[in-house]
Amino acid sequence: MTALNAQRMQECLDACLRCLKACENCAAACLFEPEVAGLRACIRLDRDCADVCALTAQLLMRGSELHPDACLLCAVSCARCAAECEKHAHHHEHCRVCAEACRACEALCRQMAA
């Protein structure tokens, strides 16, 4: 692996871990908002995205040859979660933070998948 590739993998890994944390936090917080009924899609997508980020991070950590394919799935997952969180970003700080983490992770995962 070249030094450039190693650096890109490290940045992608860091973004996956930040996104995982933001998604877990957002799902837990949404569930206890008074208007939980309006946040169902957000909770579902947060959870899916957290689990996809966790797997992608583990594959990146171990240098798996599957990492580009996993990054493609992760980019799709982050894009969907971000689009939903952005709808609630003006009302909930946890959604705003999650949307940002998802967009950052999506961009780096798309690079790795290419």
Next chain:
Amino acid sequence: MTALNAQRMQECLDACLRCLKACENCAAACLFEPEVAGLRACIRLDRDCADVCALTAQLLMRGSELHPDACLLCAVSCARCAAECEKHAHHHEHCRVCAEACRACEALCRQMAA
């Protein structure tokens, strides 16, 4: 969801769980074979495939909208693991069983991903 779709998701889920189990078993058994040095690629791919199958199974169980994307990753993972296990299938029963489970899972995941 139509009854046909529900049945196909159930069959795919069952195949993912069988493949997960076969991969975990094959990885553990390969590691204790006398010629472990010749089974490095098999151990790596078994582990990756097990983890991808586990995530895909969980997404199918919860009816996640990401399941077609996850099934695409799972099909790729199963195909690579099967190709490696098939090289050792004449010498190791655990590799033969794992290759079969991977091929069955690959086929059903490709259907779901389409």
Next chain:
Amino acid sequence: MTALNAQRMQECLDACLRCLKACENCAAACLFEPEVAGLRACIRLDRDCADVCALTAQLLMRGSELHPDACLLCAVSCARCAAECEKHAHHHEHCRVCAEACRACEALCRQMAA
């Protein structure tokens, strides 16, 4: 490993996978119930229990020496999830099914942990 131990591990593994599936299904269904606000604890515990069951199942599949410790965690997790699901079992079939799967898994995990 004796034949008796292998059979007990297999039964415990099957119970973990059934519980995982019931928890994933219950969490997804609770989230779309009209009275989702009354099911917050159930959704949280379902999710935690699903993830603990998934790890325990993988450790059992690979014959990990950590499996008794993981089974102890799994028994605790199943007991808490069952206690919550039982509160809703008369109103929601998915909670009733989940409570049963959790109790069955709890019992077998306690045996393995002992």
Next chain:
Amino acid sequence: MTALNAQRMQECLDACLRCLKACENCAAACLFEPEVAGLRACIRLDRDCADVCALTAQLLMRGSELHPDACLLCAVSCARCAAECEKHAHHHEHCRVCAEACRACEALCRQMAA
């Protein structure tokens, strides 16, 4: 949650993620060492410990009430992995790094479990 508790959970989470990464790296590196046959136990324990750390980190991120029980499992897992890695720490930098990360994670997980 008090500020002190939140800080302790954050430190424990960081330690789990560092340990996860060190275990994944050590397992991947051990598998490609010339004397892989002497590193079987290390590879097995690295993998188990990585998976336990990943679950524990996710439960901490979501503030799960199961986190003390998960931290207890994680402390046991880290202790076993560290004890094995320490045997190889003079020959392999990845084992030395992993042993250190495991010991740090073990200590913080024991605090959380208490």
